Amino acid sequence: MDFGAMAEYLPLFEQAMWLTLRIGWVGILGSLVIGLIVAMITHYKVPVLYQISLFYIELYRNTPLLIQLFFMYFALPRVFGFGIDAEMCGMLGLALLGGAYMAESFRSGLDAVEPIQTESALSLGMTKWQVMRYIVLPQAVTLSIQSFVANVIFLLKETSVFSAISLMDLMFVAKDLIGLYYKTTECLVMLVIFYLIIILPVSILGTVVERKLRYGAFGS
Amino acid sequence: MANEGVLRIEGLRKAYGDNVVIDGLDLTVQPGEVVVVIGPSGCGKSTLLRCINGLEEIQGGRIMLDDAEVDGRSKNIAQIRQKLGMVFQSYDLFPHKTIIDNVTLSPIIVQKRPKAEVVAEGEALLDRVGLLDKRDDYPRQLSGGQKQRVAIARALAMKPEIMLLDEITAALDPEMVHEVLDVILDLAREGKTMIIVTHEMSFARAVADRVIFLEGGHIVEEGIPEQFFTNPKTDRARAFLRTFEFDAVRSHV
Structure with missing residues (x-):
């Protein structure tokens, strides 16, 4: 392993990490909002909106994020004559994909209340x-x-496909550097480490919050 | 004002599809009266209470509390329900709220009464059911009997005109039944209007001003407890009461 090269790449990875976090944060917040609204609609079976919500959930849960992003980034501008920039696409794509998953999670929570x-x-x-x-x-x-x-x-892991719509996220930087300098192992190790830096705290925090909330509410 | 707290049920009919649960039931409950409803399981006792509280859609007849019609779909149903305190068979305390919050939540958010006043009243009610020391606990820390006593206090906190009690001791261990029923006897002594569904016959006898025997969705017999329990008029009531005696005879052997 060439640690010198890794140290050199560090700022690039760091920059990419902030981009991933920025898009991830907004996208996840959006997914919670969408998920909450859609879950309420499906739980209470609001006419018309209920059918639309079910269609949305199935559409987004059963297609790859990559294709969803392609549609938004490449196809929509052709259809409507205007497009949105890559970062906006990433946030919206993540929010819509996450919304479908969050809606299902939240609906099962709603259904579980006696x-x-x-x-x-x-x-x-x-x-x-x-x-x-x-x-x-x-x-x-x-x-x-x-x-x-x-x-x-x-959702944070799914951000790794953003490079496909030219967003300079962690995956993009790693692929770019590998292509330029052939330091494949070094770049992949750094990629793993940076994803861990982003996701591990979420995991740990999630476990703590979950335990706290559960204990507070139900004592189990 | 003369009619305050009068409940009138006329020709009540409740069916789930083809299954008729309550079939043309008439009942008037006067203020201060304690009516105990008994009958075999599936006779519509619980359904009756749920209808009175507007939790079930009814297929015929009407239920009047004072001068207002009880209808689960009407806009003023929340107002009417404030006059009807209900306690259910299963422990239905809010698990994410402390005991005092369980008791005070509704008076604060529904009746919009000042918090300090409501909390003071809530504490008095908890004291009355002997649970003031559990004030800041969560429901999961309480026994079944204690939970039901809190549920009674929670219903009383809304100052209802009528209490509806739906088999509130049916899910309890025998030794906890008494602590809950004592609270109810106390309320009866005070002149609280109550409609009580129960399987505890000795309790029914002690608390009731009037006993109603329900079967097949209508009232088969009604009367004062002494007469009903010692000398029932109908064969059906006699047969029903014998199912309780049978256990007693066996225990002497």
Whole structure:
């Protein structure tokens, strides 16, 4: 291993890491918002929106992110005559893909809250909205935390296809450097290390939060 | 005001598809009255309470509380439910809230009453059911009997006109039944209007002003407890009560 070369590449990888984090952060936040809304729609079976939501979930969960990104980056400009820049594409692509997964996670959390919880809250005179806000939502989020964290990790790993729409993320930098200097092993090792730097804290934090929340709410 | 707290049920009909659970039931409950509903399982006892609280859509008749119709789909149902305190068979405390928060949440967010006042009242209610020391615990830290006592306090915190109790001791260990039923006896002594569904016959006898025997979705017999339990008029009621006696006879052998 050529450690000298690795030290030289470090700033490039670091820059790429910030890009990955920037896109990842916005994309994941977006996926939570989309997931929450879509889960509510599917849980309450809101007419019309329910069918659209199911179609969206199946479409995004059953196609590769790469193709979704290609559509947004290359095909949409041809159809509508205007495009969005690569970074925006990455964020939106991640948010839409993640939204479909988050929606499913969150819906299973909503479904897992006992119906008696809703009934007893209603019997105390709460409106449907108050039942959601104070009783069902907090419990559903707690029940979903574990798969939320799994989704976040999955989405962060999925960012490795961004290089395909010319975003200079970790994967892009690694491939670029390998092509230029043939230091394949060095670059791949650095790639692994940088992904670990990004994802490992999420994993650990997720476990801690999940344990805390579970204990607070249900004591198991 | 003369009608305050009067519940009138006229020709109530409830069916799930072809399965008729309540079939033309009439019942009037006066303020201060304790009505105990008994009957074999599947006779519609619990369904009756759920209808009274607007948790079930009804297929016929009407339920009137004072001058308002109870209808789960109407806009003012949340207002009406505030007058009806319900306690369910299964432990239904909110697991993510402390005991005091369970009791005070609804008065604060639904009735919009000042927090300090509600908390003081909530503490008094917890004290009354003997659980003030559990104030800051979570439901998971409580026994079944304690949970049900909190559920009663939570319902009382809304100052309901009528309490609906749906087999509140059915899921409890026998030694915990008493601590819960004592709370109810205490409420009855105070003159709280209650409709109670139960399988505890000695409790029914002690607490009831009027016993209603329900079978096949309508009232087969009703009367004051002394007369109903010692000398039931109908064969059906007699047969039902005998199923409880049978156990007692066997235990003497």
